[in-house]
Amino acid sequence: MLRGRVNFVVIACPPSMIMQWHEELGQKFGIAATILDRNYLAQIRRRRGFGTNPWASGSCFLVSHRLLADETYASGLREILGTMRSNSMLILDEAHHAAQTSGSRYAIDSQFTRAVRDIAQGFEHRLFLSATPHNGHSNSFTALLEILDPHRFTRGLPLETADLEPVMVRRLKSDLRALGEHFPERVVEEIRIDGLATDAADLRLSEMLESYGAMRDARLHALTARERAEGKLVFSGLQQRLLSSPEAFRKTLEVHLRAMKAPTAAERSALSSLATVFADGKEVDGLDEDDLNYSAAVTEDVDDDPSLVTAATDRRKMPSRYD
Numbered sequence: 643m644l645r646g647r648v649n650f651v652v653i654a655c656p657p658s659m660i661m662q663w664h665e666e667l668g669q670k671f672g673i674a675a676t677i678l679d680r681n682y683l684a685q686i687r688r689r690r691g692f693g694t695n696p697w698a699s700g701s702c703f704l705v706s707h708r709l710l711a712d713e714t715y716a717s718g719l720r721e722i723l724g725t726m727r728s729n730s731m732l733i734l735d736e737a738h739h740a741a742q743t744s745g746s747r748y749a750i751d752s753q754f755t756r757a758v759r760d761i762a763q764g765f766e767h768r769l770f771l772s773a774t775p776h777n778g779h780s781n782s783f784t785a786l787l788e789i790l791d792p793h794r795f796t797r798g799l800p801l802e803t804a805d806l807e808p809v810m811v812r813r814l815k816s817d818l819r820a821l822g823e824h825f826p827e828r829v830v831e832e833i834r835i836d837g838l839a840t841d842a843a844d845l846r847l848s849e850m851l852e853s854y855g856a857m858r859d860a861r862l863h864a865l866t867a868r869e870r871a872e873g874k875l876v877f878s879g880l881q882q883r884l885l886s887s888p889e890a891f892r893k894t895l896e897v898h899l900r901a902m903k904a905p906t907a908a909e910r911s912a913l914s915s916l917a918t919v920f921a922d923g924k925e926v927d928g929l930d931e932d933d934l935n936y937s938a939a940v941t942e943d944v945d946d947d948p949s950l951v952t953a954a955t956d957r958r959k960m961p962s963r964y965d
Contacts, residue, residue: 654735
């Protein structure tokens, strides 16, 4: 797939999937991809000079989403691509991150969306991969398709199913089972709960969480829209954990309660930056400056990492006007 007509490949994916891509390319296709990150950039500059373009040092690169949106790395890639580089391919994994999160006709692109749109036009071939359904907004979906093929699609215009057939391949587990793959079939069975007492622990816990959410909203009311959004993320996470399982809720709640204690000045500064990362739905992978430079308006992938919960909890308390 990556040989023959294609001689320059860039694979962009979340930081957590870089090594998986690297290993599978080597094991399944015999391709030794170069991981382009801060360490590789520093290594190339030491060996060949500060002005060396790292993208000129190979033909198959792996780069994280956040670095693709960083001008330090993107400028060199644009230089290599030119107007359009023949026989080049961009593979964008977890492509839903590049879709607009708003359904508005005139939704503002995130920094990552703008970066992908800017860079994608320099590749002759583009392959977008995702196992996550799009957000249901047709304008957001067509905007993503426009990045994939701007000659065929235009954001905001109606889209027919037939329009997707030439460019989209969708594989369900049922399709894979038909090919002999052993995926268990999911059977959803309704469990009806009747006669549950109004003071049952399950119902009471949900009511208490709802009351707590109302209290948080009242305390966040005087803040800016962004600060309110950051503060509400913890409550959203608690709701998700409660719906997941009592044990998941307990773990997240314990972290939240510990974080309610007043942090030191140093902790407040660090947590403030991390809260911004959390509010933007950024991938926290080592928490270096590359993570803090990454900007994407997505939150669906935020998990219950204790540091994230702590950060967003602390955001609720800062600065002193919260008290």
